[in-house]
Amino acid sequence: MDGRAYATAPLAPVNATLRQMFGTDDLPGLVPGLFVDDERGWLPATELINGEDHLPDLLAAAQRSWQSTPHAAAALFWKAYTYWLALPAVVGWASARRVPLLRASDILVQIDADRAALTLGLRRTTTVAVLPSDPLALSGLPEVRVLTDETELLRALRESLLDEHLTPLLDAIHTQVRVGARTLLGSVASGVAYGVLRAADGLPGAAADNVGTLLSALDLDDLVDLVPGPAGEPTVQRKTCCLAFTLPQPRVCKGCCIRSN
Numbered sequence: 001m002d003g004r005a006y007a008t009a010p011l012a013p014v015n016a017t018l019r020q021m022f023g024t025d026d027l028p029g030l031v032p033g034l035f036v037d038d039e040r041g042w043l044p045a046t047e048l049i050n051g052e053d054h055l056p057d058l059l060a061a062a063q064r065s066w067q068s069t070p071h072a073a074a075a076l077f078w079k080a081y082t083y084w085l086a087l088p089a090v091v092g093w094a095s096a097r098r099v100p101l102l103r104a105s106d107i108l109v110q111i112d113a114d115r116a117a118l119t120l121g122l123r124r125t126t127t128v129a130v131l132p133s134d135p136l137a138l139s140g141l142p143e144v145r146v147l148t149d150e151t152e153l154l155r156a157l158r159e160s161l162l163d164e165h166l167t168p169l170l171d172a173i174h175t176q177v178r179v180g181a182r183t184l185l186g187s188v189a190s191g192v193a194y195g196v197l198r199a200a201d202g203l204p205g206a207a208a209d210n211v212g213t214l215l216s217a218l219d220l221d222d223l224v225d226l227v228p229g230p231a232g233e234p235t236v237q238r239k240t241c242c243l244a245f246t247l248p249q250p251r252v253c254k255g256c257c258i259r260s261n
Contacts, residue, residue: 010128010136010143011035013096014088021091021199029084031110031121034100042108042121049104049168056176058111071179077118078173078184082166083191084120089157090195094210098134099153101127101145101160104168129156154217162218182223186240189215189223193236208234 011034019025025032036042048054063073085102092098106126110119129145130136131153137146147153170184193211200207208226211234215221222239229235235254 010098010141011088011092011100011122013098014092014100017091017095017199018087027084029080029118029120030087031119034088034122035124035126036108036121037124039108039123042110045104045107045109045165045169048109049165049172054111055172059173059176070177074173074177074179075183075187078170079187079191081118081120081169082184082188083195084118085165086161086188086191087195088122089161090192090214091199092128093153093157093214094196094199096134097131097150097153098136099129099157101129101156102165103127103160104165107165129153154213157214158218180240183240185220186223186238188218189220190236190238192218192220193224193226197234197236 015025015033018027018030043054048058059070059074059077062068062077063070066073066076068076085107089099089102092100100122102122103126106123108121108123110121111117112119125143127143127145128136129147131149132146134146136144145156147156166188170181173179173184174181192214196211196214197207200210211226212221215224224239225237226234227237
């Protein structure tokens with residue numbers, strides 16, 4: 001992609017970084033290229049949050065798939081959903097200060113009920129927030145929103161991701177099953193941190209600083225710590241658990257708070 005196309009394709013740097021992270025455009029939780037061109041067969045996230053049938057059916061499918069308790073199924077569904085949802089915004093901010101605003105009305109969900117698996121994609125009309133210095137600010141594209149500075153950019157990320165999407169989804173989950181908000185938000189914090197650390201190669205700024213800035217903007221910085229790994233690299237230490245250890249075949253994730261060593 002030449003420089004002009006890179007400047008005017010709203011999520012080109014995000015897709016380039018995701019490709020570098022995973023070695024492919026075919027990701028388990030995101031549609032290739034991030035945008036959905038044909039919405040047939042896709043469910044707006046607003047219906048997942050507000051609908052009477054979709055969320056209960058999905059949580060029931062997750063419980064069957066994992067053979068788990070209702071609260072563990074909800075926690076594991078949430079962990080997967082929030083990781084893939086937040087990743088384009090996290091990577092966009094860290095790679096180019098281009099942030100797709102992930103309002104529930106702009107996110108589309110494709111559900112494989114048999115496997116309790118999700119694929120997420122963005123509507124073509126999804127707003128992308130940028131700084132005045134970004135070439136995209138001069139593109140004239142209707143979906144581009146130019147913000148004054150980094151503080152405003154981070155505020156827009158927080159409002160779209162948390163206030164307009166994940167907080168209502170968390171409230172909807174609480175109408176179906178009892179699972180602690182801190183448990184769920186801990187997965188959001190760890191997902192953001194893992195996303196930044198995995199994308200760190202070739203990105204501007206220190207990975208730990210980027211993690212700290214994002215988690216502070218999201219008011220989630222008390223839910224994970226970054227600790228030195230075997231080679232001194234930053235690794236994520238959670239303060240909450242996603243409940244995978246309760247499965248019939250228990251799993252203890254790297255960085256889990258219940259690890260004994």
